[in-house]
Amino acid sequence: MPKSLDPQTKKHLASRVNYYREMGIYDFYRRPVEEGVEFVLQPATENLLADNMSPAKTKLPAATLPPAISDKPSALKLIREDIGDCTRCRLHKGRTNLVFGVGNVNADIMFVGEGPGADEDAKGEPFVGRAGQLLNNMISAMGIGREDVYIANVVKCRPPGNRTPEKDECDTCSPFLMRQIDVIKPKVIVALGAVAAKNLLAVSDSMANLRGRWYDFRDTKLLVTYHPAYLLRDPRQKKEAWKDLQMVMKFLGLNPPAKAPQD
Ligand code: SF4
Known part of the structure; x- marks a missing residue:
């Protein structure tokens, strides 16, 4: 049985989901990012808060909280960071x-x-x-x-x-x-x-x-x-x-x- 997410992680995830929803994005997938953090939220195709999501793999530090969409330079920087050293195609x-x-x-x-x-x-x-x-x-x-x-x-x-x-x-x-x-x-x-x-x-x-x-x-x-x-x-x-x-x-x-x- 998967454990439930801790409240702080839930809050971080909800904040980021709301941020993407403001931009009209409703679907997400997960990608590896760094040691100790197996994936972060990314807009695409996978339901973020699905019941089978492993909370142990879901660690979003406060620093990854999305900027307000009105902060355009930071919002663009976040998109660039999400693209990363892209090998998606x-x-x-x-x-x-x-x-x-x-x-x-x-x-x-x-x-x-x-x-x-x-x-x-x-x-x-x-x-x-x-x-x-x-x-x-x-x-x-x-x-x-x-x-x-x-x-x-x-x-x-x-x-x-x-x-x-x-x-x-x-x-x-x-x-x-x-x-x-x-x-x-x-x-x-x-x-x-x-x-x-x-x-x-x-x-x-x-x-x-x-x-x-x-x-x-x-x-x-x-x-x-x-x-x-x-x-x-x-x-x-x-x-x-x-x-x-x-x-x-x-x-x-x-x-x-x-x-x-x-x-
Ligand atoms: S063109 Fe392909 S590899 Fe390049 S950023 Fe876009 S999805 Fe990634």
Whole structure:
């Protein structure tokens, strides 16, 4: 017969469960962490307070109590700690650096791409190569700076040869992105490209059908536009991407500059 949890552990676990529930996360799994502590709570698939949970294995020191969700830097730090030196999907095998996300924790706009490329993998920061430079130009054209937005990807490790991340890889990694979104709470999410759009919206459709309209997503608004890497391959579509960004500016009350973004 399993022993019941001691009151302090119960309190710690309940506090952490409530924290995740505030973010819309209801399922959990356990992972090994350090000697003497066999697992800690982690959002995913296993019921935390199941009757068969061994209390002897459940030791959450006070230091692991979650920060208030209003403390965005601490909440993001906790997500990064939960990711750890991640080996949850095969993409970990080829990475140099895990690319968590970067930007203003109070951003109104969050850009979400599909995954890191070679430059991002080398630097550990999203959108720093040629596509990143174009994204910076697109952001500047909106009358704001890269430092005003938050940028992340669906998967945090570079797919080999810059291939498209596979569904199981996206499914494994995207809960961390959802948690980042719930902490940042942007007014607008801009999904960059079909992979980001399809993973966030759980739809399968062409970019032509996905673009040009607003979606309700996790208490915020989401718009789909072309990935900057695609725009580098087909610059004719920049005009279309600019139309999408103008929708964002109008929604946020930003004054649109007269000129479209430069290359
Ligand atoms: S892509 Fe995400 S789930 Fe896969 S190893 Fe990297 S951090 Fe972990």
